[in-house]
Amino acid sequence: MDDHVTAKPASQDGAYRVLARKYRPKTFEDLVGQEPMVQTLENAFETGRIAQAWMLTGVRGVGKTTTARILARGLNYEVPGLADKPTVKLSQEGTHCKAIMEGRHVDVIEMDAASHTGIGDIREIIDAARYRPATARYKVYIIDEVHMLSNAAFNGLLKTLEEPPEHVKFIFATTEIRKVPITVLSRCQRFDLRRIEQSKLIGLLRRISDAEDIRISDEALMLIARAGEGSARDSLSLLDQAMAHGAGRIEVEDLRQMLGLADRARVIDLFGHLMAGRIEEALGELQGQYEVGADPAVVLTDLADFTHLVTRMKVAPKSADEASVTEAERGRGREFAEKLSVRLLSRAWQILLKGVQEVHASSKPLAAADMVLVRLAYAADLPDPGELMEQVRNGRNPFGGGGVPSGGGGAPSGGGTQAMAVGMPRSSGSSGSGPTMRSGARPQLSAIQGGMPNERAAPQMAPEPEIAAEPAHNLRSLHDCAALASENRDIPMKVAIQRQMRLVKFEPGKIEIQPTEDAPPDIAGELGRKLMEWTGQRWFVVVSRTQGRPTIHEEQEANQQQLLSDAKSHPTVAALLSQFPGARVVDVKVQVTDEDEAALADPLLNDPLLNEALGNDEDD
The missing domain is CATH 3.30.300 (GMP Synthetase; Chain A, domain 3)
Structure with a gap:
């Protein structure tokens, strides 16, 4: 986008043009955030090392088609008496520039591969490529969404793409680079257009809003830039919508309602409630944000973003100084970063990441979001596996009476979490099965030393005595x-x-x-x-x-084979087999008498040492 944006008329016929088209870049200098690609093209043009094909890839709205047009303009740049060779310095409008940028130049052919996917469309390009351009220096073919071409179309393009005529250049654009055959990629120079940084995107939005005489705060611009996710076109579309919504003045609250966003300060409050285990307050805060128009999935996404920010502040404190971080996020984020452990933040991130998917897939987003918050609040009080193993090694029961109750939640010196005995009794008859919450129990956060600011310690109930129970299953083999x-x-x-x-x-x-x-x-x-x-x-x-x-089956097979062998060697069985030629022993079944069952049931009677001491002889 232009560094110096000036107000422009809507159009010659008076029709309104959206901001993404009205302020479309026209030169390489206007492109925001693509400096490495511009530098490569500039060096290639100056040294005459111009490729026959380029592949432009990136997410939607970063300027692939616009870059393709600017590249075609640079290839055919011509100003009588001043410039007559390819260049990236497009200081003034050349002979072919306007027609190329408007997409109507006879020698710059744009084709949408989504609607021209067959070999017949590619055959037309191959046939037309043999003829020289009508007026320009190069005949340029711009194929958008090239990954939509069929396999036959790709194969038909390969030979011409590898050895095109000197007057033909190809420019491909795609959002799905993995769907493009490697045989095509190997014949192109590839440029990955990056997402635009938030600081640069905010500057672009500020210049355009000033040119359009729109009053908008920096916080509102930051919200639009975040929602745009690095896409200039998406951000300008949101700014266009906000201009229509605010009628010349864009307020932060109106913008949040339009985007379905939650107040950033309220998201931080919600995060504090969850990390302190105040689930009732957390659910009430989510309900309040939902009633003013916030989308539950967006609230969880904002929670995940703030969790990521706090984690970055903990491991890289300088990240708090970035321009995209608000003052509220900076101050309270540092406070959380000092009190929360990386393990707890990592666990919260995983729960939120999975929770966002559950909310999107649920027919009741608010209910699904409630369950995610409950899971997150209770998980904040659970010890991590390392602490569990340490408690087991020290001979303590991590889920029983060995936990250390705490009035406000005390953190270990390592900054991790400590399992609480209060509100987390073991279920009877299932030792080691993990904590189970009693009805009405509230999680108590021990990861934050002293709890949250202005939080009074809740009265703690004495742990209920546990009754040792015999295990229901005694497995020995x-x-x-x-x-x-x-x-x-x-x-x-x-x-x-x-x-x-x-x-x-x-x-x-x-x-x-x-x-x-x-x-x-x-x-x-x-x-x-x-x-x-x-x-x-x-x-x-x-x-x-x-x-x-051996496996149980192998032991049974071996025992059965031994029984068959013993049976065959028995004199009575051997005599029977000799009297009936062709007969064979198929199976052997051992009958257990009442005395044998009694012996098997009583281990003392089945003990050979005890029998020997009592004088019992096996022959008896």
């Missing part, structure tokens, strides 16, 4: 795991345990296995998840490189 899978009617897991796992080591809460060759890659993790679901306890199932014992 893979046989027990297979039986538990059978009880829960999970036949695929039972088969996997019996046929695809070789046991290396079995301990309470930890199982080491060696999977078979046909086992799925995630069999260990799947078994751990199933056992946790069935028992309510955390089981670590790890894959070991140590050779394990």
